[in-house]
Amino acid sequence: MRTEYLDAALADLDNITDYYALTFNVESAYKVYEQIRGSIVRLADYPYSGVPAKDELLRKLGYKELYSGRFVVIYRVEPQDNKIFIYHIADTQTDYPKSFNNLK
Secondary structure, three states: OEEEEOHHHHHHHHHHHHHHHHHOOHHHHHHHHHHHHHHHHHHOOOOOOOEEOOOHHHHHOOEEEEEEOOEEEEEEEEHHHOEEEEEEEEEOOOOHHHHHHHHO
């Protein structure tokens, strides 16, 4: 399957790597970026490897969560299009389900 990032997910990834670069260093930012991207790349071969979304409505709409270290990737598989859409990437230490109200 082909993976497609929505603009919000790309912005999330940029914000995460910027935070790590500014707070720690560029090497840490690169490691976090590679960890998240590596997890997402594997979705092409294992699109249903994530767990159903924690939020009840998102779960009913078919959203899944993929955990990558302390981060979670919110995505949905569209088998008819042979695509995986990446909607958001968040830190699991936050109340991230509330920040995805725009998906409902």
